[in-house]
Amino acid sequence: MKIMIVGLLALLASPSWADGFWEYGSWRVIVQEVDTGEDIRRTCSAVTGGDGQPSVVVSVSNGDVGPPDFFPTVLVRETAPRGFKTVMQNGQAAYIRFDDEDVMDGMVYASLDDEGFAFAEIAFDHPLSQWVLRAMRKNGQFDVVVEGKVFMYAYMDGFTASYLKMAEECGFDGEGVVE
Incomplete structure (x- = not known):
């Protein structure tokens, strides 16, 4: 009986193909499954920030052509309460600046979501996303700079572990980012 209980506990503790949540330093990994009616899609995201503050999000799906052929978008995202505007505005020039002074230019896209909430984002899409990752x-x-002013800081402690966990949960590896 003890062996059966220990075995069940081990199964419960092991990674499974269901919704999941992990934390690594300043980063969180969130895995969600959706039944599309045709198959089960897993969306795996590494996120820092949020909780009312701007965030940086990297996401991939098990249905995507993923790394090393196509790298996920790195998204700097801001949301606002209903009826309020975001700080970042559509069309503003932006860039991210890393510790080593490397810079990647971007542009703010802002709009309203389906529920009427304002959002703004800076997307670094493939193939630029591999360089950013x-x-x-x-x-x-890295600092997110919008119209010459620092908008937010994103800390990278835990990023590599989060990226690897996100990739693993959706069936990819770290090739092309983590050699």
Whole structure:
């Protein structure tokens, strides 16, 4: 009986193909499954920030063509309560600046979501995302600069572990970012 209980507890503690949550330093990994009616899709995201503050999000799905052929978008995202505007505004020039002074230029896209909440984001899409992901791995933080002013800081402690866990949970590996 003890062996059966220990075995069940081990199964419960092991990774499973269901919703999940892990924390690594300043980063969280969130895995969600959705039944599309045709198959089960897993969306795996590494996130820092949030909780009312701007966030940095990297997401991949098990249905995507993923690394090393296509790298997930790195998204700097801000949301506002209903009826309020975001600080970042559509069309503003932006960039991220890493500890080592490397910089990647971007542009703010702002709009309203389906429920009427304002959001603004700076997206670093493939193929630029691979460069950004590699820079995130080798630096301690980056600043998001919008119209010449620092908008937010993103800390990279735990990023590599989060990226690897996110990739693993959706069936990819770290190739191309974590060699």
